Amino acid sequence: MKKVQDIGEFRLIDRIRRFLPSTPTVVEGVGDDCAVIRVFDHLMLVSCDLSVEGVHFRRDLTKPEDIGWKVAAASLSDVAAMGGTPLFCLTSLSVRDDTPVLFVERLYQGISNLLSRFGAVVIGGDTTRTDGPISIDVTVIGEVTGQRFLRRKGARIGDKLTVTGQIGRSACGLHALLNGPSAPGLTESHIGPKPRVLEGLWLSAHPQIHAMLDISDGLCQDASHLTRASGLGVEIDPDKLPLAPEQEEYCATHGLDSVKMTLQGGEDYELLFAMDSENAEEILHAFHQEFRTPITVIGEFTDAWPGVRVRGQKHPMGGFDHFSPTFAAPQDAAPAESDGAEG
Amino acid sequence: MKKVQDIGEFRLIDRIRRFLPSTPTVVEGVGDDCAVIRVFDHLMLVSCDLSVEGVHFRRDLTKPEDIGWKVAAASLSDVAAMGGTPLFCLTSLSVRDDTPVLFVERLYQGISNLLSRFGAVVIGGDTTRTDGPISIDVTVIGEVTGQRFLRRKGARIGDKLTVTGQIGRSACGLHALLNGPSAPGLTESHIGPKPRVLEGLWLSAHPQIHAMLDISDGLCQDASHLTRASGLGVEIDPDKLPLAPEQEEYCATHGLDSVKMTLQGGEDYELLFAMDSENAEEILHAFHQEFRTPITVIGEFTDAWPGVRVRGQKHPMGGFDHFSPTFAAPQDAAPAESDGAEG
Numbered sequence: 001m002k003k004v005q006d007i008g009e010f011r012l013i014d015r016i017r018r019f020l021p022s023t024p025t026v027v028e029g030v031g032d033d034c035a036v037i038r039v040f041d042h043l044m045l046v047s048c049d050l051s052v053e054g055v056h057f058r059r060d061l062t063k064p065e066d067i068g069w070k071v072a073a074a075s076l077s078d079v080a081a082m083g084g085t086p087l088f089c090l091t092s093l094s095v096r097d098d099t100p101v102l103f104v105e106r107l108y109q110g111i112s113n114l115l116s117r118f119g120a121v122v123i124g125g126d127t128t129r130t131d132g133p134i135s136i137d138v139t140v141i142g143e144v145t146g147q148r149f150l151r152r153k154g155a156r157i158g159d160k161l162t163v164t165g166q167i168g169r170s171a172c173g174l175h176a177l178l179n180g181p182s183a184p185g186l187t188e189s190h191i192g193p194k195p196r197v198l199e200g201l202w203l204s205a206h207p208q209i210h211a212m213l214d215i216s217d218g219l220c221q222d223a224s225h226l227t228r229a230s231g232l233g234v235e236i237d238p239d240k241l242p243l244a245p246e247q248e249e250y251c252a253t254h255g256l257d258s259v260k261m262t263l264q265g266g267e268d269y270e271l272l273f274a275m276d277s278e279n280a281e282e283i284l285h286a287f288h289q290e291f292r293t294p295i296t297v298i299g300e301f302t303d304a305w306p307g308v309r310v311r312g313q314k315h316p317m318g319g320f321d322h323f324s325p326t327f328a329a330p331q332d333a334a335p336a337e338s339d340g341a342e343g
Numbered sequence: 344m345k346k347v348q349d350i351g352e353f354r355l356i357d358r359i360r361r362f363l364p365s366t367p368t369v370v371e372g373v374g375d376d377c378a379v380i381r382v383f384d385h386l387m388l389v390s391c392d393l394s395v396e397g398v399h400f401r402r403d404l405t406k407p408e409d410i411g412w413k414v415a416a417a418s419l420s421d422v423a424a425m426g427g428t429p430l431f432c433l434t435s436l437s438v439r440d441d442t443p444v445l446f447v448e449r450l451y452q453g454i455s456n457l458l459s460r461f462g463a464v465v466i467g468g469d470t471t472r473t474d475g476p477i478s479i480d481v482t483v484i485g486e487v488t489g490q491r492f493l494r495r496k497g498a499r500i501g502d503k504l505t506v507t508g509q510i511g512r513s514a515c516g517l518h519a520l521l522n523g524p525s526a527p528g529l530t531e532s533h534i535g536p537k538p539r540v541l542e543g544l545w546l547s548a549h550p551q552i553h554a555m556l557d558i559s560d561g562l563c564q565d566a567s568h569l570t571r572a573s574g575l576g577v578e579i580d581p582d583k584l585p586l587a588p589e590q591e592e593y594c595a596t597h598g599l600d601s602v603k604m605t606l607q608g609g610e611d612y613e614l615l616f617a618m619d620s621e622n623a624e625e626i627l628h629a630f631h632q633e634f635r636t637p638i639t640v641i642g643e644f645t646d647a648w649p650g651v652r653v654r655g656q657k658h659p660m661g662g663f664d665h666f667s668p669t670f671a672a673p674q675d676a677a678p679a680e681s682d683g684a685e686g
Contacts, residue, residue: 005440035466050435097348123378132475
């Protein structure tokens with residue numbers, strides 16, 4: 001009998017979708033960063049992120065506040081990825097009988113700390129016992145406040161693949177956490193990611209941005225989601241990757257391939273998007289003026305091939321797949337993913 | 344250091360609420376069956392229910408379809424309890440590497456089977472690996488379609504405590520499942536509860552109904568939520584409990600106290616509400632005409648004491664608390680719970 005590890009996370013989701021009918025009020029169903037629903041002629045965004053002890057966090061390495069912050073950040077980043085504004089969260093928590101009350105309180109303090117930055121609030125949830133690892137699921141409800149929202153599909157031939165911030169920082173921070181060395185700045189990026197909510201809102205207001213998502217599973221993996229959804233390919237120029245000097249230094253010191261960590265590493269929660277090649281310089285300038293955040297063109301979309309290539313080669317690595325022992329295989333060979341609501 | 348089992352589920356929730364600010368768009372926050380939020384001048388209901396293997400279900404006793412059905416039913420019942428209409432669900436699933444794909448597919452089939460009865464659909468979710476028990480969290484989003492919704496607070500002195508259907512069936516069904524004897528009808532009630540969505544909608548449209556919730560933790564426990572929220576007490580007449588003949592027969596055969604099982608037993612997902620004593624007969628008659636479902640007055644609200652009494656005695660048993668080894672202590676002594684959004 002086939003097991004989930006045999007097919008991986010993304011094919012499992014494809015299988016599940018077959019059982020899920022839709023309705024006309026569902027604008028985007030399973031398959032994008034958020035679901036988009038029409039509520040009385042307005043568009044709402046909904047998403048959830050589940051974090052499990054031992055898979056997403058370790059209590060011996062991370063403070064409860066940081067665990068709470070990060071799982072909330074992952075959820076809010078999904079709303080940011082579509083250019084929405086997060087409003088409400090629900091949290092479902094499973095803890096052990098002997099879990100300290102203080103752990104739970106500090107976890108919620110972390111969630112609340114992150115949410116309060118964006119005016120979002122926890123409005124409900126569920127709490128239950130488990131005999132296994134602690135888990136926390138955060139559901140976020142947001143709204144499309146601007147004129148439009150951004151999806152994974154929509155990239156056009158010649159569009160520039162563009163990214164906010166610096167990527168690979170989180171992967172280096174995780175490496176440092178697991179292996180012991182000090183990596184100031186990088187571990188903070190891994191532990192306390194900041195969802196790009198304001199940046200996402202700004203980008204969605206610009207019609208030159210055609211498609212977007214957030215980097216949660218890894219640059220190449222997430223770029224492949226854009227290419228699959230848009231029916232295109234993309235070429236990434238590794239020389240253009242925005243690498244932090246402290247990352248380059250850390251990788252050099254510890255014998256790591258900084259570019260490889262950037263292409264594979266997940267959990268940066270930066271925004272990755274397809275930008276019209278016309279007026280690209282103006283957008284880059286205006287964005288930088290507004291946020292003082294790095295914004296970098298790292299590749300270009302093409303119809304010459306499907307999937308992601310790095311310096312002409314089909315990308316040799318995927319990203320994070322929950323059911324793969326290591327990094328996932330490239331997704332190009334997978335059956336084409338239809339976007340939006342399933343019929 | 345205090346552990347969660349030392350304070351129990353409900354005091355843990357009270358502790359968590361301290362960390363949770365609110366906003367003016369939150370009409371009801373943590374503490375009722377659903378959160379109620381204002382979206383562009385319309386009211387939406389949101390709730391989530393988390394089920395954990397070994398706590399809420401056992402794979403050796405329950406088919407995957409039934410596990411999916413039941414966790415979805417628990418969520419939809421929360422919307423029913425406030426008189427709303429369920430529209431959308433999100434599901435967060437954690438499974439083991441070696442979980443059969445077929446198990447996951449059948450689980451979603453069960454969720455979909457239940458949702459399709461009410462025109463609700465799954466619009467998104469998350470899937471992740473765990474090294475522990477399987478868990479499934481279902482978030483439901485509904486709407487208030489009528490003129491009003493019902494909360495736990497609002498019961499008035501002299502109101503009739505009224506219940507839909509037959510209660511105690513699920514507890515007997517669980518007893519049979521765990522102990523082996525056949526209990527036709529009762530095990531089905533435990534495995535495949537039917538959320539009272541249409542009934543809840545009907546009741547909320549009648550101004551004679553003042554407060555409502557669903558029976559998930561146990562009759563006495565849930566009645567105590569009504570009394571606490573309304574600042575009243577209630578007297579339950581055990582002679583009036585609507586017991587199914589097959590339950591009485593099962594209990595007699597197996598030496599069980601049928602009334603006690605009904606007062607304590609949870610997961611019936613029937614509606615429990617406070618009904619104005621005037622015109623009560625008319626409401627009972629009209630409801631029965633509409634649904635052909637039993638509807639029974641089982642007690643009366645009073646300001647003579649706080650909490651729940653059964654035949655004049657403070658109720659000696661609580662209901663289901665996730666962090667208590669057995670049934671929970673009565674909640675009357677707990678600090679008063681403020682309703683609605685936390686400031």
